[in-house]
Amino acid sequence: MKIDVVDEQNGITKLVLTGSMDINGALEVDPQFSEISKTKNKVIVDLKDVDFLASLGMRTLVSSAKSLMEKGGKLVLINPQAGVEKAIKSAMIDTIIPIASDLNAAIALFR
Amino acid sequence: MRSWRREFFGSIAEIVAAAQWVDQIASEQKLAPHRTYALRVCVEELLINILHHGGATSPKIDLTLALIPGRIELLIEDDGKPFDVSASTPRPVNQPLERTKPGGLGIQLIHSFADRLSYARIGEKNRVVAEFLLPELVRPGLEPS
Numbered sequence: 001m002k003i004d005v006v007d008e009q010n011g012i013t014k015l016v017l018t019g020s021m022d023i024n025g026a027l028e029v030d031p032q033f034s035e036i037s038k039t040k041n042k043v044i045v046d047l048k049d050v051d052f053l054a055s056l057g058m059r060t061l062v063s064s065a066k067s068l069m070e071k072g073g074k075l076v077l078i079n080p081q082a083g084v085e086k087a088i089k090s091a092m093i094d095t096i097i098p099i100a101s102d103l104n105a106a107i108a109l110f111r
Numbered sequence: 112m113r114s115w116r117r118e119f120f121g122s123i124a125e126i127v128a129a130a131q132w133v134d135q136i137a138s139e140q141k142l143a144p145h146r147t148y149a150l151r152v153c154v155e156e157l158l159i160n161i162l163h164h165g166g167a168t169s170p171k172i173d174l175t176l177a178l179i180p181g182r183i184e185l186l187i188e189d190d191g192k193p194f195d196v197s198a199s200t201p202r203p204v205n206q207p208l209e210r211t212k213p214g215g216l217g218i219q220l221i222h223s224f225a226d227r228l229s230y231a232r233i234g235e236k237n238r239v240v241a242e243f244l245l246p247e248l249v250r251p252g253l254e255p256s
Contacts, residue, residue, distance in 0.1 A: 022155055023166075040154035052148065054155050062213040069208055083148035090215045092203040094149050096117040 001027035003032050012042040012110055014103070021057030033064045041073035044106045048079035053087050063099045076106045101109040113140075114177035121162040121170035121189075129174055130155050133185075136176055142183070146243060149224040150176075150185060153241045157187050157196065158219040159236075165191020182226075183243040188236050196221060196239055197228040 001019035008014050015036065019025050036043065045061065047053070065075040077099045080088060088094050100106035115136055119125040119162040133154050154174070154201040161170050167190060201222040204211055222228065225241035232238070 021120075022127065022130060023159065025125055027123070050215065052151060054152050055159070055214070055220055058216050059214040062208075062211060065208055066211070083145060087149075087152065087220060087224075090203070091219050092205065096204055096206075096208040096211055110159075111149070 001028050003029055003038070008044070008107065010042070010105075010110065012107060013040045014044045014046055016046045017050070018105060021050055021055050021060075022052050022054060023045065025052075026054075026056035026060050030060045030063075033060050034067070037067035037073075039065045040109045043068060043073065043075045044093040044100075045075065045077050045080065045101065046079055046103075047077055047084055050084055052070070053080075053082060053084045055075055055091075058088070058091055061093065061097060069096065074110060076100050078102050078103060078106050112179050114175055116166055116173065116175040119158070119172045119174060120216050121165065121167065121172060121191075122157070123162075124184050125172075126155060126158045126162065129158055129172075132158060132174070133176060139158075140178060146183065146245075149243055150183065152224045153185060154187075154221050156221045157239060157241070158195065159217055160194065161187075161189045164194060165237075181245055183245065185225075185241040185243070187239045187241075188233075190236055193232050194237060195230040197230040 006014040006016060018032040070073050075097055077097055100107055100109055117132055119129045130151050134147060136174050137150055161172060170191045173188040177184040187234050199218050201219040202215060203219045227242040227246040229240045
């Protein structure tokens with residue numbers, strides 16, 4: 001699983017994930033998420049190229065969202081594929097981590 | 112009916128191998144992407160449960176995937192401690208972020224993605240059957256996406 005870190009406007013960081021956030025993928029990106037959550041405040045996770053997400057990947061996202069929230073930051077998700085979105089909504093992750101319709105809508109959530 | 116059976120052992124590498132095995136069958140049988148996703152979620156989460164909670168250091172896991180008219184059946188047998196996943200309570204996130212503990216969503220995903228779940232303890236083995244219902248007029252292999 002690959003993470004590209006892109007600096008957007010107003011101190012917002014976009015993480016573009018590529019691959020499967022399965023057991024392997026989640027274990028692979030978890031340390032990077034921890035590190036990014038320590039150094040950044042406003043984080044958008046672009047899920048466009050993530051074809052799979054299950055409970056371990058959700059744990060990574062929730063941990064990161066909590067770390068960011070504890071220092072006044074926020075995590076926002078964008079562009080989930082249909083299966084990933086179903087998984088997120090069935091676990092009700094979307095009630096604690098917002099899913100924005102696109103990048104502009106996500107950026108607006110930080111204003 | 113067509114079925115495939117393979118034995119796995121409880122380790123992260125084996126869980127990945129099991130998910131890939133199911134993915135490959137689903138692709139060969141031209142299952143719809145959402146069906147493949149559901150199978151993969153259930154395989155991964157059920158095997159993670161066995162690995163983390165089954166009590167054995169290297170549990171032996173038999174996986175059978177069957178394509179039956181009207182449904183797909185995923186049968187998982189393991190020699191771990193008794194655990195009835197079908198009776199366990201699904202727990203989605205139900206607290207604000209500050210009170211949510213990361214993790215523990217696997218049972219919720221299994222219950223959400225499988226259409227039916229059943230469990231039996233047979234001898235020293237757990238036997239879980241997860242079923243995925245297919246539209247009545249669609250045969251496996253000819254499913255629209």
